[in-house]
Amino acid sequence: MSTMNVVKKQGPGRGIEITTDAIPEPAPDEVLIKVNIAGICGTDLHIYRWDAWAESRVKPPLIIGHEFIGTIYALGKNVKHLRIGQRVSAEGHITCGRGITGRRMFETWYQCESFLLKNGKVIDPIITHVLDLEDVEKGFMEMEANKAIKVLLKVSK
Numbered sequence: 001m002s003t004m005n006v007v008k009k010q011g012p013g014r015g016i017e018i019t020t021d022a023i024p025e026p027a028p029d030e031v032l033i034k035v036n037i038a039g040i041c042g043t044d045l046h047i048y049r050w051d052a053w054a055e056s057r058v059k060p061p062l063i064i065g066h067e068f069i070g071t072i073y074a075l076g077k078n079v080k081h082l083r084i085g086q087r088v089s090a091e092g093h094i095t096c097g098r099g100i101t102g103r104r105m106f107e108t109w110y111q112c113e114s115f116l117l118k119n120g121k122v123i124d125p126i127i128t129h130v131l132d133l134e135d136v137e138k139g140f141m142e143m144e145a146n147k148a149i150k151v152l153l154k155v156s157k
């Protein structure tokens with residue numbers, strides 16, 4: 001059985017673990033993506049800290065990582081419009097397709113930037129840390145110390 005490295009919330013409480021899990025098979029309408037770079041953000045920090053927000057929404061065990069780029073590694077049998085090796089990214093929010101997050105990416109990022117500025121966040125630059133996967137804890141420490149808003153993790157080549 002082939003395995004992949006994962007960042008996983010094993011159970012309630014502070015912290016996160018780097019471990020391995022079985023590589024899943026894509027369902028007929030899915031693709032399997034080999035992640036190259038993953039972002040950790042404020043949502044992941046909630047999960048890491050295990051605050052009231054996380055406790056009310058997250059059901060561990062859970063592999064975290066909803067922001068990433070990678071390449072398509074395997075196709076479900078119904079997927080015809082994509083190909084193995086294609087570089088992809090994902091947007092983790094399900095939208096109606098008509099609201100702000102369903103419009104052009106530029107508009108979405110503009111709204112995001114406005115939100116960050118309105119809330120006193122320094123956005124230049126947002127990405128200040130690019131770390132190896134093994135240093136995920138360091139990434140959370142930097143975020144907790146307000147030295148980073150978003151941290152990128154090098155997952156695979």
Ligand SMILES: [Zn+2]
Pocket residue numbers: 040041042043044066067
């Ligand atoms: Zn996020």
